[in-house]
Amino acid sequence: MRIHPPGPPVRALPGLLRKLVVDRLGLMKDAAALGDAVRVSMGPKKLYVFNRPDYAKYILADNSANYHKGIGLVEARRVLGDGLLTSDGEVWRNQRRAVQPAFKPGRINQQAGAVAEESVKLVALLRAHEGGGPVDILQEVTGLTLGVLGRTLLDLGLDAYDSIAHSFEEVQDQAMLEMVTQGMVPGWLPLPAQGRFRRARRELYRVADALVADRSARMTGGEPADDALSRIIKAAGEQERDPERVRRRLREELVTLLLAGHETTASTLGWTLHLLAGHPEARERVRAEAREVLDGRVPELGDLHRLTYTTKVVQEAMRLYPPVWVLPRVAQQDDTVGGYHVSAGADVLVCPYVMHRNPALWDDPERFDPERFDPERVASRPRYAYIPFGAGPRFCVGSNLGMMEAVFVTALVTRDLELRPVRGGEAVAEAMLSLRMRGGLPMTVHPVS
Secondary structure, eight states, X not given: OOOOXXXXXXXXXXXXXXXXXXXXHHHHHHHHHTOSEEEEEEXXXXXXXXXXXXXXXXXXXXXXXXXXEOTTTTTTHHHHTTOTTTOOHHHXXXXXXXXXXXXXXXXXXXXXHHHHHHHHHHHHHHHTTBTSSOEEHHHHHHHHHXXXXXXXXXXXXXXXXXXXXXXXXXXXXXXXXXXXXXXXXXXXXXXXXXXXXXXXXXXXHHHHHHHHXXXXXXXXTTOOOOSHHHHHHXXXXXXXXXXXXXXXXXXHHHHHHHHHHHHHHHHHHHHHHHHHHTOHHXXXXXXXXXXXXXXXXXXXXXXXXXXXXXXXXXXXHHHHSOXXXXXXXXXXXXXXXXTEXXXXXXXXXXXXXXXXXOTTTSSSTTSOOGXXXXXXXXXXXXXXXXXXXXXXXXXXXXXXXXXXXXXXXXXXXXXXXXXXXXXXXXXXXXXXXXEEEETOOEEEEEEOO
């Protein structure tokens, strides 16, 4: 006998459909309130939402081969194609194999100097606003993460490509539109959003073509080629023979790398600095630690393991606001998860945002408490209770670099500057492909008193 997870009453479905459009985090919270496993029927779609660590482990790791990329990411294929975020099977394995060496801890550790230098640039940019009007902190940290991405993974500067971040916003808007309309809005309709998306896609492809041409010329000239972009170029040339297929593959993989390589870290930094501004005691502890560990200098690799409280603050920010807020999958074959039947073709969701706030796993889960990440408290929780970087074979390949950026920037900015929220301003979480801040993060910059 097949046992299906419980679901909401039929009368609740209109409200759930509305939340799918305007409040996806609310939708996930409502689903979690019904239980650790929930099935929601939305027209032809069946959504299975699983909110227990052992269920997440089974879907993301133990039986990951049965669960391919799902809702949201499927719709992003119009621009990302079969990049690392959206591909599956052998295509994904080949892509992961090609870029993995560029993310090895040894190589990432060598980039600590570049990360520190970009962090110092950010502090200087913010200091120029001391005593002035509001500055969008999210925009500034996005510039930083693009700068780090260019230097560490592409071996190229991205300063000339300031259109990247805005173009990705339009891509995410379009992906979410297609998700909530279940693909029923034809792409050829002359809607304003469709036009913005097409312009953004053209711009991203233009940037990708220019970066590939630049790096290819330098590779031909004999420069070392151990960065991620060089490895992507080399793999595409070895595995594809048709020049048009090579060009399309390079576009898709590079655009994916640009999105994944900056968006999630920028989101984490925005939420971390926002939370510290609202929790003065934690902010002062970060500042004191940065002063003690760094002693007025820029951070070095060895400092990463000495900035222990700062690391806990970043981890807690990612608990409350995981940049990858949902992990969508599609079941390839019938399966059983925790005793519940899952039909082939069903959309399966594991939601870190909800699981990270589950009161059965976290005491007073809405409270900001970096001490949750003391080693003994971490050891007392199930391994899959905290998955800000995903889990299983698709665990985020850039997690080490992202953590280094977030810790270095948080330490330097907090040590040297005071960021204050703008009166009346409110940080609003917007669940897109990543958990971004709607309208940015306006703050004023002041010298440390």
